[in-house]
Amino acid sequence: MGWIIVAVLCLSLVVFPACTGDGGGSEPIPYLHDGQFIQQTIGEVDSLDPAWGYDTASGEQTDYIYDTLLSYDQESTTDFITGLATNWTEVSTTAMKFHIASGITFHEGGNLTAEDVEYTFERALVQDRAGGPTWMFNYPLLGKFRTRSAGNITVTGAEIDAAVEIVDTDWVQFNFAFEFPAIQWKQILVQSWGSILDKEWCVANGEWDGDLSGEGWKAYNNPDKQDSYLYNHANGTGPWKLDLWEAGEYIRLIANDDYWRGAPPFDTVITQWVDEWSSRKLTLLNGDADHVYVPRAYIGELLDIDDLLKISALPELSNDCLFFNMNIDPESDLIGSGMLDGEGIPSDFFTDIHVRKGFSLAFDYDTYLADALLGEGTMLGSPLVNGLAGYDPDLPKYEQDLVEAAAELDLAWGGNLTSLGFKFTMVYNSGNIPRKTACEILAEALYSINPLYQVSILPMAWPTILDNIFTETETSKGPLPLFQIGWIADYPDADNFITPFMFSEGDFAYFQDYGSPTVDAMIEAARFMANGPARDAAYADIHNAYHDDPGGIMLAQPLGRRFFTKYISGFYFNPTIPGTPGPLYEMSKSES
Amino acid sequence: MELRAYIARRLLLLIPVLFGVTVFIFAITMFFSPTERATLYVTSPQGMRDLPSIIEQYGLDRPFFVQYGTWLNQVFHGNLGWSNVVSMPVGRAIFHYLPATLELAIFATPIIILTGIFFGSRAAAHKDKPVDHATRVVAILGWSLPTFWLGLLLMMIFYGYFRGLLPPGRLSSAMEIMVTSGDFIRYTRINTLDAILNLNGPVLLDALRHLILPVITISTVNVAFIMRLMRSSMLESLGKGYILTARAKGVQEKLVISKHARRNALIPVITVSGYLFAALAGGAVITETIFSFKGMGWWASQSALRLDISSVLGFALFMAVMFVLVNLVVDILYTRVDPRVRLGGGVQ
Numbered sequence: 023m024g025w026i027i028v029a030v031l032c033l034s035l036v037v038f039p040a041c042t043g044d045g046g047g048s049e050p051i052p053y054l055h056d057g058q059f060i061q062q063t064i065g066e067v068d069s070l071d072p073a074w075g076y077d078t079a080s081g082e083q084t085d086y087i088y089d090t091l092l093s094y095d096q097e098s099t100t101d102f103i104t105g106l107a108t109n110w111t112e113v114s115t116t117a118m119k120f121h122i123a124s125g126i127t128f129h130e131g132g133n134l135t136a137e138d139v140e141y142t143f144e145r146a147l148v149q150d151r152a153g154g155p156t157w158m159f160n161y162p163l164l165g166k167f168r169t170r171s172a173g174n175i176t177v178t179g180a181e182i183d184a185a186v187e188i189v190d191t192d193w194v195q196f197n198f199a200f201e202f203p204a205i206q207w208k209q210i211l212v213q214s215w216g217s218i219l220d221k222e223w224c225v226a227n228g229e230w231d232g233d234l235s236g237e238g239w240k241a242y243n244n245p246d247k248q249d250s251y252l253y254n255h256a257n258g259t260g261p262w263k264l265d266l267w268e269a270g271e272y273i274r275l276i277a278n279d280d281y282w283r284g285a286p287p288f289d290t291v292i293t294q295w296v297d298e299w300s301s302r303k304l305t306l307l308n309g310d311a312d313h314v315y316v317p318r319a320y321i322g323e324l325l326d327i328d329d330l331l332k333i334s335a336l337p338e339l340s341n342d343c344l345f346f347n348m349n350i351d352p353e354s355d356l357i358g359s360g361m362l363d364g365e366g367i368p369s370d371f372f373t374d375i376h377v378r379k380g381f382s383l384a385f386d387y388d389t390y391l392a393d394a395l396l397g398e399g400t401m402l403g404s405p406l407v408n409g410l411a412g413y414d415p416d417l418p419k420y421e422q423d424l425v426e427a428a429a430e431l432d433l434a435w436g437g438n439l440t441s442l443g444f445k446f447t448m449v450y451n452s453g454n455i456p457r458k459t460a461c462e463i464l465a466e467a468l469y470s471i472n473p474l475y476q477v478s479i480l481p482m483a484w485p486t487i488l489d490n491i492f493t494e495t496e497t498s499k500g501p502l503p504l505f506q507i508g509w510i511a512d513y514p515d516a517d518n519f520i521t522p523f524m525f526s527e528g529d530f531a532y533f534q535d536y537g538s539p540t541v542d543a544m545i546e547a548a549r550f551m552a553n554g555p556a557r558d559a560a561y562a563d564i565h566n567a568y569h570d571d572p573g574g575i576m577l578a579q580p581l582g583r584r585f586f587t588k589y590i591s592g593f594y595f596n597p598t599i600p601g602t603p604g605p606l607y608e609m610s611k612s613e614s
Numbered sequence: 615m616e617l618r619a620y621i622a623r624r625l626l627l628l629i630p631v632l633f634g635v636t637v638f639i640f641a642i643t644m645f646f647s648p649t650e651r652a653t654l655y656v657t658s659p660q661g662m663r664d665l666p667s668i669i670e671q672y673g674l675d676r677p678f679f680v681q682y683g684t685w686l687n688q689v690f691h692g693n694l695g696w697s698n699v700v701s702m703p704v705g706r707a708i709f710h711y712l713p714a715t716l717e718l719a720i721f722a723t724p725i726i727i728l729t730g731i732f733f734g735s736r737a738a739a740h741k742d743k744p745v746d747h748a749t750r751v752v753a754i755l756g757w758s759l760p761t762f763w764l765g766l767l768l769m770m771i772f773y774g775y776f777r778g779l780l781p782p783g784r785l786s787s788a789m790e791i792m793v794t795s796g797d798f799i800r801y802t803r804i805n806t807l808d809a810i811l812n813l814n815g816p817v818l819l820d821a822l823r824h825l826i827l828p829v830i831t832i833s834t835v836n837v838a839f840i841m842r843l844m845r846s847s848m849l850e851s852l853g854k855g856y857i858l859t860a861r862a863k864g865v866q867e868k869l870v871i872s873k874h875a876r877r878n879a880l881i882p883v884i885t886v887s888g889y890l891f892a893a894l895a896g897g898a899v900i901t902e903t904i905f906s907f908k909g910m911g912w913w914a915s916q917s918a919l920r921l922d923i924s925s926v927l928g929f930a931l932f933m934a935v936m937f938v939l940v941n942l943v944v945d946i947l948y949t950r951v952d953p954r955v956r957l958g959g960g961v962q
Contacts, residue, residue, distance in 0.1 A: 247698075
C-alpha cells in the first residue's frame, strides 16, 4: 500500500504545478528549426490543381508553389505589381492582354512561354469542375457560369479557343463575352486559380493536350479529382517546390533556390494539420511551430504571453447572416402548425416586412459581438464588408431597440401577431458556438417583447443544414424558417458580396425567394461600373435597399488575429491572401 | 478437425460477413439525402449552386441497389473507391494510416495484457488484502478516467511543463525529413520497426519518445479492464476442486497460483485480449486525435463526420476482416492454453 501512496504523492507534485501553471507559457520560447517555417492548422488541402482548389488551404499551398500573372501591391486590393506578366493593357472594354515575362523556368526545368499561359486558362475552362472556382473565368470569358447544363456540355471548343489567344508572340489576350471591368479581371487572375502551369509537363503527364478542334477535350470536362495528375503533383514557377504531401498529416515544401525574384526566406515550409487546440498551443509555446491556427474561443489563452508576435483587428473579407426564408416549405416540421394561430407560422411568414424589421430591431448586436465574437467584429448594415469599394460605415444599420421592434411586430400580419404570437424552430450547425449564440440572442429578445413570441433552437449536422437550405420544391423553398451561413470573398469586389445576398438569382437570395426587379436592375448597373464616387453612390443605394427591405439580419464581419513566435517578422495583411500565415515570401525568421 | 480445413472454413465465412456489413452500412448511409452526401465534394458556400450537378455526376440519387451494385462492381475490380477526406484511394488510405495504429497497438497491447494479468492475479491471490483493495481502486480509477482528459493532462505535463520532453505527433520534423529522404527505406511505415531495419538510432529514439504518451493513455483505460477480468477469472479458478487438491497435496502456493490457477484463468482474458487488439488496430480515435498520431481511428472518424461513404465502407471491410482473423487466432490459441479444447468441436 505504501508504494501506492508514495506514487500518488509524487504524481501530485508533478500534476498540480502543471495544471495550475500556464503550460510552460511563462518560459521564453526557444528559437528552433532555423531556416524552416512550421505552422499547424486545421484545414486539409483538397487539391493542388489550381483550377480545382476552391478552399483556403489548397489556395495557400498553390500560392507558395505557383505564380500568377500579377500580384497585389502589399495590402492593397486594387493596386497590382507585375508577376509572370511584365505588362498589361486594356485592348478594349471587352479584351485585355498581358505580356508574358521571359527567362523564367518551372521547377521541373521548362521555360515559361505565352503558350503555357494560354493553356492554363483554356484548361481551366475545359475542366470546369462542379463546385470549383472556374465560374469566375467562365462568366466573363464565355458568358455563362458553367460549361454544362443538365449534364450536357453547352460550349464549343471554338468558344474556348477564342476566349484566350496568343497575340504578338508573347502576349496573351483574354476576350470577354461582354464589357468586363479590367480591375475585376485582375482581381480574379491574382488568386490561386490564376496560377500558371507548364503545358509541356501537364501534357506529358496525361493532362488535356491543348486540342480544342475535335470532341476529345470534352473527356476532360468535370473530371473526378483523382483523374488529374495535378491534384497531388505540382510544377510551378513559385518560391517553393512541392517536396512531400502526406495527406491528413502535413505538406512539406522546399525552397526553389532559382526563384526568379530571388531565393525565398525559408528553406522549408511545413504545414501540419493538427485538430487538437492544446497540442497546437503547446507546439507554438515550445518553439516547434512558428505559427498556429487559433480558434477565436482560445485567443485569451495567448494574449498574456510576451514571447509571441500578436497581430489583431484584421478585417477579413467575410460575413455571417441570419437569412429569412420568404417561402418556407409548408411540409416543414420547424414551423409548428404552419398557420398563424399561435402554434406555428405560415410558410410566407417573413414576406411581411414588419416581421423582418421587427426581428432586425429585436436582435442584440452588442451582445452578439461581445459573446459570439469576443468583441472582435464589425457590425454590418448590408452584405458589404469593410475593405470593399462601396463600403461606408456611416450608412444606416440596425441596432437593438425593443420598443421599436415591438411596434413593428404589432403592425405585422394585419395587427394580429401580438395577440396570436408565433412558434417556430431555428437551427444552427452543431458545434458552432457563435451561431448558437446568435439563435439564443434572437429567441430571448423576441420572448422578452412578448411571451407569445416563441422560438426554439435545434442543433443540426452541417450537411443536413446545407441540404435544407439549398433545396426547393415546385412551389416553395427549403424547410428552414431562418438559416445562418456566411460568405467569403472570391475576389474583393462589392458585387461578389451583393449578388449572392440580394440578386434574385443569387446564391442565397434565390433560396430565400428574396429580391426584386428594381434591386436586380440596381445590382446589374453597379456590377461593371468603374470604382469611384459613382459606384460608391450606387452601392450606398443598394445598401439602403437592404436596410429598408431586409433579407436577413446581418450579423458581423469578423476581425482576424494572427499569432507567431517573436522570431517571425515581415507580416502584412492583405485580406485576399489565402490561409493565415500571410505573405510568406516577404516574411523572415531570425533569433535576433 | 484439421487446422488447415478449420482455417479455410472460417475464412469462407468472411464472404457473408463482409457482404452483410457493407449492405448494412450502405443502407444506413442512404438515410442521408443525396444533397447531404454531395456536400462532401463542396469546399465553399459558392460551390453549393453545383450540388445538383455533383449529385448527377456521382449518381447519388440513384436507387439503393444501383449505387450498391456500382460500388460492389468497383470492389470486384480491385478499387475500394476514393477517400475524399484524405485525397487518396481508400485502399491506399488503409495502408497509409494502418501502420500508425498498428504501432500503437503493438506497443500498447503487451503492456495492457501483461500488466492486467500480473495485477489481476496478484489481487485475486491476495483477496481482501491491501494489495487487492489498492488494485481495485486503481482499476476503477483507470477505467473511469476520460481518455481525452488523461491525454491532455499528460501532454500538458510532459510537453508543456517539462518543455518539449514528450511531444505529440509521430516524429519530430527533423526526423520526418530524415525518414522521407532517399537514405531511409520505409519498409512498413511503422517508424520504430523501420528505424531498427535501417539501423537508425536517432529515428528509433524519436519514434519511441512520441509513442510514450499515447501508449500510456490507451493502456491506462484498458489495463483496468483486463485487471478486473483477470481478478474475477482467477478467483473463480482458485475456488475449483483441483486447486484444493493441489493445496491438500502440499504444492507450493506460488506453483498453485502460477501453474494451476492462472493458466486456467487465462481463457477469458485471451478472448478479450484478441478483441482488444482488433479494436486497437481499428484505431483509438481520441488518442490519435489528441496526440496527432494519425491512424485508422482518426481517418475513420473524419470520414464518418463528413459522410465520406467510400472511406467508411473501406474501414468497415477492414474491421470485419480484422475481427474474423483475430477470432481465428484466438480459437487457435485456446488449444494451446487448454488442451481439452478442439478446433470446431468445443471442449472435450
